[in-house]
Amino acid sequence: MARKLKPxxxxxxxxxxxxxxxxxxxxxxYALGTQTVHALRGVSLEIKRGEYIxxxxxxxxxKSTLFNMIGGLDHPSGGKVFIDEVDxxxxxxxxxxxxxCRKIGYIFQTFNLIPVMTALENVTLPMIFAGLTPDDYLPKxxxxxxxxxxxxxxxxxxxxxxxxxxxxxxxxRSLANDPxxxxxxxxxxxxxxxxxxxxxxxxxxxxxxxxxxxISATHDLKMIxxxxxxxxxxxxxxxxxxxxxxxxxxxxxxxx
Amino acid sequence: MAPQxxxxxxxxxxxxxxASAPYTGPERRANQRFRLxxxxxxxxxxxxxxxxxxxxxxxxxxEDVSLGGMQVHFNEPVRAGDAVRLKFxxxxxxxxxxxxxxxxxxxxxxxxxxxxxxxxxFQDDARHKDIDALxxxxxxxxxxxxxxxxGVSAVTRQVNxxxxxxxxxxxxxxxxxxxRTLATSAVVMFAIWFLTLMLCxxxxxxxxxxxxxxxxxxxxxxxWVVIVSMLVAVVxxxxxxxxxxxxxxxxxxxxxxxxxxxRFVVELxxxxxxxxGCVGSLAGALFGMLHAIVPWLTRAKExxxxxxxxRALLENFGIGVVAGLALTVLGSLYPAFRAxxxxxAEAMRTEV
Numbered sequence: 391m392a393r394k395l396k397p398x399x400x401x402x403x404x405x406x407x408x409x410x411x412x413x414x415x416x417x418x419x420y421a422l423g424t425q426t427v428h429a430l431r432g433v434s435l436e437i438k439r440g441e442y443i444x445x446x447x448x449x450x451x452x453k454s455t456l457f458n459m460i461g462g463l464d465h466p467s468g469g470k471v472f473i474d475e476v477d478x479x480x481x482x483x484x485x486x487x488x489x490x491c492r493k494i495g496y497i498f499q500t501f502n503l504i505p506v507m508t509a510l511e512n513v514t515l516p517m518i519f520a521g522l523t524p525d526d527y528l529p530k531x532x533x534x535x536x537x538x539x540x541x542x543x544x545x546x547x548x549x550x551x552x553x554x555x556x557x558x559x560x561x562x563r564s565l566a567n568d569p570x571x572x573x574x575x576x577x578x579x580x581x582x583x584x585x586x587x588x589x590x591x592x593x594x595x596x597x598x599x600x601x602x603x604x605i606s607a608t609h610d611l612k613m614i615x616x617x618x619x620x621x622x623x624x625x626x627x628x629x630x631x632x633x634x635x636x637x638x639x640x641x642x643x644x645x646x
Numbered sequence: 647m648a649p650q651x652x653x654x655x656x657x658x659x660x661x662x663x664x665a666s667a668p669y670t671g672p673e674r675r676a677n678q679r680f681r682l683x684x685x686x687x688x689x690x691x692x693x694x695x696x697x698x699x700x701x702x703x704x705x706x707x708x709e710d711v712s713l714g715g716m717q718v719h720f721n722e723p724v725r726a727g728d729a730v731r732l733k734f735x736x737x738x739x740x741x742x743x744x745x746x747x748x749x750x751x752x753x754x755x756x757x758x759x760x761x762x763x764x765x766x767x768f769q770d771d772a773r774h775k776d777i778d779a780l781x782x783x784x785x786x787x788x789x790x791x792x793x794x795x796x797g798v799s800a801v802t803r804q805v806n807x808x809x810x811x812x813x814x815x816x817x818x819x820x821x822x823x824x825x826r827t828l829a830t831s832a833v834v835m836f837a838i839w840f841l842t843l844m845l846c847x848x849x850x851x852x853x854x855x856x857x858x859x860x861x862x863x864x865x866x867x868x869x870w871v872v873i874v875s876m877l878v879a880v881v882x883x884x885x886x887x888x889x890x891x892x893x894x895x896x897x898x899x900x901x902x903x904x905x906x907x908x909r910f911v912v913e914l915x916x917x918x919x920x921x922x923g924c925v926g927s928l929a930g931a932l933f934g935m936l937h938a939i940v941p942w943l944t945r946a947k948e949x950x951x952x953x954x955x956x957r958a959l960l961e962n963f964g965i966g967v968v969a970g971l972a973l974t975v976l977g978s979l980y981p982a983f984r985a986x987x988x989x990x991a992e993a994m995r996t997e998v
Contacts, residue, residue, distance in 0.1 A: 463903065464991040483907060490990075491905020502900040502994065506822040516904040518811050563904070 410474055410571060410603055411437040411460055417468035418455050418626075429455040431626040432469065437605060439570070442597045442616060445607040447623035453607040454575055456623065460605060461494060461573045462486060473571070491519050495564025497606075499576035501556045503548040509535060509559045510544040516566040534562045538592060554585035561592060565602075572596070574606035578613075590616055807910040816917035826890060827922065833886045834926025834970055835933070837879040842934025842966035844868075844875040849958035850938050854945075880973060887922075887977030891915060891985070898985040899993030908986040915982035919974050927970025935963045 418430040429452045437443050445453045458464040459471055462478045470477050473489065481489065490496075503512050510531050517527035535544055538558040548556050557577060564572050574593065578586035594616040597604050606613060614620060614637070622630040820827045848868050898911050942954060985993050 458989075458991040461903075463994075464989045487902075487905050487907045490903055496903045498900075498994075502896065502903075504897055504900065506819050511818075515901070519807060519905040519910070521806055567905075 409436040410439040411435075411605065412472040412475075413456075413460065413469065414472070415469040416456070416459050416466045416471060418452075418459065418464075419467045428626055430459070430466070433459075433623070433626070433628055434469075435621060435628060435631075437603065439603055440597070440601045441603055441618045442594065443603075443605045443619050443621065444613045444617040445605070445621045445623055446609060446611075446613070447629075448609060451623050452626040453609075453623050455626075457573060457575045457605075457607040461496060462489060463496075487519075491516055492567050493570050495566070495569040495572045497557070497560050497564050497572065497574040497577050499579035501548070501553075501560045501580070503556055503559055503563070505548050508545045508547055509540060509551065509562075512548070512559055513563045513566055516563060520567050531562075531566065534565055535559070538562045552585075553581050554588065557581060557585075557589055558592070561589070561596075565596070568600075569602065571603045571605065574604065574608070576608050576610070577606060578608065578610045586610060587612060807906070807913065812910070812913050813917055816914050817921065819914075820918055820921055830886055830890055831922050831926035831929075834883055834923060834974055835930035837882045837973075838927050838930030838966050838970040839934040839937070841872075841875045841879045841969060842931045842962060843937045844872045845962035845965060846935050846938030846959050848872075849955040849962070850942055853953070853955050854941065876969070879969060883970070883973040884977035887919060887974055888981050891978050891981040895985050895993050895996045898982070899988070899990040899996075902986070902990040902993065906986075908983075911986035912979065912982050915978050916975065919978035920971070923971045923974030926974065927967045930970060931963045931966035934966060935959055 413433055413435050416430055416433045417428070420427045420429060433452075433456055445456060447453045455464070459466050460473075462471070462473070462481075465479065470479065472478070473493070478486065478489065503509075504515070507515070510528070513535055514522075514527045514531040517531065522530070532541070532544055535541060538561055540555060540558055540562065543551060543555065548559070551559065557580075561577075564574075572593075577593070578589055581589060590610075590612055593604055593606070596602050597616075606617075614634070617634055619634065620632045620637075621628050622632070851868070901911055901914075902908075938959070939954070985996075988996075
C-alpha cells in the first residue's frame with residue numbers, strides 16, 4: 391500500500407496576517423545619572439505586509455530607538471512589539487536568532503559590513519548561520535549581489551568599495567535569506583544625493599517585485615516619494631501618520 | 647500495525663511549517679505554539695515550533711498526545727496505511743529519519759494549509775537513538791515545558807554554525823588582520839617567555855649550585871620573581887586580548903543581527919584566541935626554556951659530569967604553555983561573552 395510522496399515545496403505566499411508588525415504602547419527610557427531620558431513615549435503602530443513604511447523625524451526624535459525596538463535589537467522598557475502576532479519579548483535566544491536570521495533583514499547607516507571579509511563572504515554569512523552548505527550559498531550569494539548591481543565586485547573587501555557600493559552589499563546581505571521584513575536605519579545617511587536616490591529606487595524595486603515589507607527610519611526626504619505610509623515621529627511619539635496617496639508633493643517643497 | 651519493509655517506504659523530505667491563529671488574547675496561549683509530538687514506547691518528545699521557513703512542505707500540528715503518534719498535514723493526499731519517512735535535519739547531527747506509518751487520515755475543509763491531516767505512529771522498530779538525538783539536538787532544553795507529560799522539549803531548527811565554517815572564519819580573520827595578530831601573539835610570546843624563563847631558572851640554578859659553580863642565593867627571591875612574572879603575564883595578556891576583542895564590538899553586534907546565537911560569537915572568538923594562544927605560548931615557552939639553559943651552555947666544559955635537569959625544565963615548559971593558553975582564552979572570552987550577551991543595538995553603539 392505504500393506510495394511515493396514527492397517532496398513538496400509550497401511557494402504560495404500566505405497573506406494570512408493583516409499586520410506583520412504591531413507595536414503597542416512601546417516605551418523606552420534611558421537612565422543618565424539621576425535623570426531619565428524618555429526616548430520613546432508610548433508608540434503604537436501597525437504595519438501591513440508588503441508595505442513600504444518610512445519613519446521620519448529629526449535627529450533625537452527616537453526613530454532609531456523605534457527601529458531597534460521593531461527589529462528586536464533592543465528591549466523596550468514598556469509595551470510590546472509583535473511580529474506576525476508573536477510577542478518578541480517572549481522569544482528565547484534561539485528563536486530570536488532565527489527571527490533575525492530568516493525573517494528580518496537589517497540595513498544600517500554605517501553599513502556595518504565585516505571589514506575582513508569580501509563582499510561575497512559578507513553576504514553569505516547569514517546563509518551560513520541559516521545552515522546552507524557552500525554549494526548552496528556561493529551561487530545564491532553571487533546571484534543576490536548581481537541583483538543589486540555588484541556582480542563584478544564579489545571578491546572586493548569593503549575598504550575597496552565606495553559608500554554606495556558598501557550599502558548595496560549591506561542590502562544584498564539583508565536579502566540573503568529571503569526575509570519577509572527589511573529594516574533600514576538611515577540607509578542613505580552616509581551617501582550623496584545620486585547614490586542615495588539609487589539606493590531608494592533599489593529598495594522600492596524590492597518592495598514591488600518581491601513583496602518584502604520595508605520599514606525605514608530616515609530623515610531623508612527623498613524617501614517620501616516611494617513610501618506607502620509615513621510615520622512622523624517627534625520627541626518619542628508619533629506626531630502624524632500620512633499616506634503617500636494623500637500627499638501632494640511639488641518640486642522644491644512639500645505641500646499639503 | 648505491521649512493520650513495513652523499508653524499501654517500500656515512501657520518501658518525503660518534509661519539515662515544519664508555521665501557522666498561527668489571529669492573536670486576540672493574553673500573551674501565553676496554548677495554541678500559540680505548535681508542537682511536533684512524537685510518542686513511542688513511553689518516550690514523550692515535544693518539539694515546540696513557532697516560526698518556520700515559509701517554503702516548508704507540511705505542517706505539524708498536534709496537541710493531542712493520546713493518539714500515540716503525530717499529527718501532520720501533508721500537501722499531497724496520503725492514505726491510511728502509507729508508510730512515510732520523515733527527515734529532519736538536526737544541527738550537528740545531519741539528517742535524521744523516522745519511518746512511520748499513516749494510521750488515519752482526516753479531511754479538514756477549513757484548513758488554510760492542506761487538505762488532509764494524517765495521524766502517524768512509530769513503527770515497532772523506531773530507533774531510540776534517533777529520538778534521543780532529537781531530544782539532545784537543541785541548544786537548550788525546556789525543563790518540563792511540555793504539556794504536563796513531564797517530557798523534554800527539543801528544538802530542531804536551522805540556526806547553526808558548523809564547526810568547519812567557524813574554523814574557516816576564525817582563521818581567515820586572523821590571517822587578514824596580520825598586524826594585529828602578530829602584535830597580540832608577540833605579547834603572549836614575550837610574557838610567557840618571561841614566565842618560563844623565571845620558572846626554568848630555578849632548577850638550572852639548583853643544578854649549578856650543586857656543582858658549586860655559583861653561590862647559593864636566596865630562595866625567597868626566586869619565588870617572588872616567579873610571582874612577578876606571572877602577574878606580568880596575566881595583566882599583559884588579558885589586557886591585550888581584551889582590547890583586541892573590545893574593538894570588535896560592532897562586528898559582534900552585526901553578527902547577532904545576522905542571526906548568530908551568543909555561543910557562535912563566543913565560539914568564533916574562542917577559536918581565534920586558541921590559535922593565537924597556541925602559537926604565542928609555544929614559542930614563548932620554548933624561548934624561555936632555551937634562555938634558561940644559556941648559563942648552563944656557557945659553562946659546558948665545567949659541567950660535563952652534571953646532568954641537566956631535563957624533567958624539571960620540561961615540566962616548567964608545560965606550565966608555561968598551559969598558562970599562556972589559559973590566559974589567552976580567558977582574556978578574550980570574557981569580553982566576547984559580555985558582548986554577545988548584550989542586545990545587538992547596545993553592542994553596536996558601544997564605543998571603545
